[in-house]
Amino acid sequence: MGGGPRFEPVRAVRAYERVVEQVEEAIEGGDLTPGQHLPSERELMVQFSVSRSTIREALRVLQARGLVRSRPGDPNGAEVLPFSPATLHKSMTTLARVAELSLAELVQFRMVLDSAAILLAARLRTEEQLREICEAVEALRAAAEEDPRGFGAADVAVHDAVARASGNKLIQICTDVVRSIVVKLVAERIADDPDRRALMRRSIRHHEEVLAALRAGDGPLAARLLRKAMYDYYADYVDESERSALRALLE
Amino acid sequence: MGGGPRFEPVRAVRAYERVVEQVEEAIEGGDLTPGQHLPSERELMVQFSVSRSTIREALRVLQARGLVRSRPGDPNGAEVLPFSPATLHKSMTTLARVAELSLAELVQFRMVLDSAAILLAARLRTEEQLREICEAVEALRAAAEEDPRGFGAADVAVHDAVARASGNKLIQICTDVVRSIVVKLVAERIADDPDRRALMRRSIRHHEEVLAALRAGDGPLAARLLRKAMYDYYADYVDESERSALRALLE
DNA sequence: GCTAGTGTACTGGTCTGACCAGTAGGCTAC
DNA sequence: GTAGCCTACTGGTCAGACCAGTACACTAGC
Numbered sequence: 260m261g262g263g264p265r266f267e268p269v270r271a272v273r274a275y276e277r278v279v280e281q282v283e284e285a286i287e288g289g290d291l292t293p294g295q296h297l298p299s300e301r302e303l304m305v306q307f308s309v310s311r312s313t314i315r316e317a318l319r320v321l322q323a324r325g326l327v328r329s330r331p332g333d334p335n336g337a338e339v340l341p342f343s344p345a346t347l348h349k350s351m352t353t354l355a356r357v358a359e360l361s362l363a364e365l366v367q368f369r370m371v372l373d374s375a376a377i378l379l380a381a382r383l384r385t386e387e388q389l390r391e392i393c394e395a396v397e398a399l400r401a402a403a404e405e406d407p408r409g410f411g412a413a414d415v416a417v418h419d420a421v422a423r424a425s426g427n428k429l430i431q432i433c434t435d436v437v438r439s440i441v442v443k444l445v446a447e448r449i450a451d452d453p454d455r456r457a458l459m460r461r462s463i464r465h466h467e468e469v470l471a472a473l474r475a476g477d478g479p480l481a482a483r484l485l486r487k488a489m490y491d492y493y494a495d496y497v498d499e500s501e502r503s504a505l506r507a508l509l510e
Numbered sequence: 511m512g513g514g515p516r517f518e519p520v521r522a523v524r525a526y527e528r529v530v531e532q533v534e535e536a537i538e539g540g541d542l543t544p545g546q547h548l549p550s551e552r553e554l555m556v557q558f559s560v561s562r563s564t565i566r567e568a569l570r571v572l573q574a575r576g577l578v579r580s581r582p583g584d585p586n587g588a589e590v591l592p593f594s595p596a597t598l599h600k601s602m603t604t605l606a607r608v609a610e611l612s613l614a615e616l617v618q619f620r621m622v623l624d625s626a627a628i629l630l631a632a633r634l635r636t637e638e639q640l641r642e643i644c645e646a647v648e649a650l651r652a653a654a655e656e657d658p659r660g661f662g663a664a665d666v667a668v669h670d671a672v673a674r675a676s677g678n679k680l681i682q683i684c685t686d687v688v689r690s691i692v693v694k695l696v697a698e699r700i701a702d703d704p705d706r707r708a709l710m711r712r713s714i715r716h717h718e719e720v721l722a723a724l725r726a727g728d729g730p731l732a733a734r735l736l737r738k739a740m741y742d743y744y745a746d747y748v749d750e751s752e753r754s755a756l757r758a759l760l761e
Numbered sequence: 762g763c764t765a766g767t768g769t770a771c772t773g774g775t776c777t778g779a780c781c782a783g784t785a786g787g788c789t790a791c
Numbered sequence: 792g793t794a795g796c797c798t799a800c801t802g803g804t805c806a807g808a809c810c811a812g813t814a815c816a817c818t819a820g821c
Contacts, residue, residue, distance in 0.1 A: 323574035332813030342608040357593040371626040507633040583784035
């Protein structure tokens with residue numbers, strides 16, 4: 260590539276960013292593990308030789324990234340947090356709002372990820388995990404009859420058990436995040452549905468069919484049934500013009 | 511729900527959080543659109559009746575969430591940014607590090623999402639999009655012969671064109687984010703591979719096969735070929751014990 | 762002895778006021 | 792008309808102060 264040194268544009272790096280970087284490295288490098296505490300702000304300002312404002316701005320950034328949490332009065336400093344998908348959830352939620360993701364896109368994403376999860380679960384699940392899934396479906400059936408308000412939560416539990424059984428943490432987290440967004444979007448509309456009971460019955464039948472395929476080890480069938488079930492469940496809430504994009508996954 | 515009002519736990523809400531909330535709502539509600547500027551910090555401290563420290567902490571949080579950017583000396587205040595997947599990328603990267611995602615999980619995720627993208631693209635693509643994909647593959651072939659260092663970038667361009675043609679922004683963004691993480695993880699190992707040239711040739715053959723299936727409108731075939739191609743490309747870098755999880759997607 | 766209450770020395774959250782380097786844009790001198 | 796300066800801002804940083812709250816050692820009462 261053409262001679263001469265290629266200079267990179269330098270951006271002024273602010274003091275609080277350097278603080279963020281150092282703490283971030285310490286956490287990702289394992290020098291600071293979840294549960295441990297940072298020094299107090301006044302101690303940090305000595306260690307970094309910056310003012311407390313700078314320290315505090317750095318802490319706000321770290322907190323926004325979900326790495327630490329500070330609590331007033333804590334004699335120790337800010338606590339290092341274990342990873343949680345909360346910030347991933349947050350950024351994906353604003354993505355959904357700001358980038359104007361349609362319900363159809365979100366549901367389509369769920370159809371892809373959840374069906375992949377069950378395909379994997381069908382092949383890789385342990386006996387223990389299968390048992391958990393069966394119990395979750397059982398609880399779903401019970402919820403439909405006894406406490407319809409708990410139906411949504413029970414449904415989430417089933418899908419989460421399947422996602423866990425897929426053996427892929429990333430799939431598990433992403434299905435969780437997107438699911439909660441979708442659920443939130445359609446929650447009120449479903450609650451108002453006059454045929455809510457019929458919907459629940461059909462949903463349970465679908466879950467049982469998928470479970471049967473899962474037990475039989477037929478991953479592709481389970482995945483196909485799940486996509487179909489999800490389509491049936493959400494199609495009514497999706498704009499007519501976008502429904503074809505969902506049907507493209509039904510083969 | 512047994513009688514009596516159900517009180518929700520109140521968490522002390524800090525001043526800067528209220529500022530963040532209000533600005534966030536204004537942005538998500540469309541009152542503030544990308545390109546517009548917030549009032550200056552000193553003006554904001556009057557409007558919110560808080561001190562500048564509080565305003566600044568709020569701005570740091572908003573900045574960490576990728577919603578605004580402030581530039582020293584700007585006579586206007588902080589600029590409202592258009593959405594970018596940067597923060598999603600950031601949180602997923604720390605997820606990969608802190609939650610200890612293995613390369614296998616990341617590749618598996620790519621196999622799922624990219625194959626879903628091409629399945630959708632096969633059915634929903636426009637002629638224009640098909641042309642873009644063909645051109646990207648053509649550029650890939652050229653890169654392999656003329657400028658091997660550009661091969662990686664050309665490969666990215668192909669996958670991105672396919673993701674765009676899927677018609678699902680969420681798929682597009684997620685494939686992009688995860689791809690860049692995977693690429694970074696294996697970059698040096700691939701660069702050191704003595705058989706790099708052979709790898710590129712095989713990769714091009716795979717791309718062409720997938721493209722042929724895409725042109726023929728055979729989405730499932732294209733998806734299957736893509737998963738196989740991706741498996742072949744990455745299998746060597748994945749721990750032996752985890753390879754079976756990847757093979758579970760090859761049916 | 763042990764417990765219940767008090768004190769105290771911290772913590773984080775917020776405020777005030779100040780300084781600096783830098784930008785933008787009007788103004789002036791040419 | 793233009794090139795240069797000047798001023799009035801901006802954000803970044805610092806210093807020092809106060810408050811409400813927590814944790815923990817200490818003390819008074821049993």
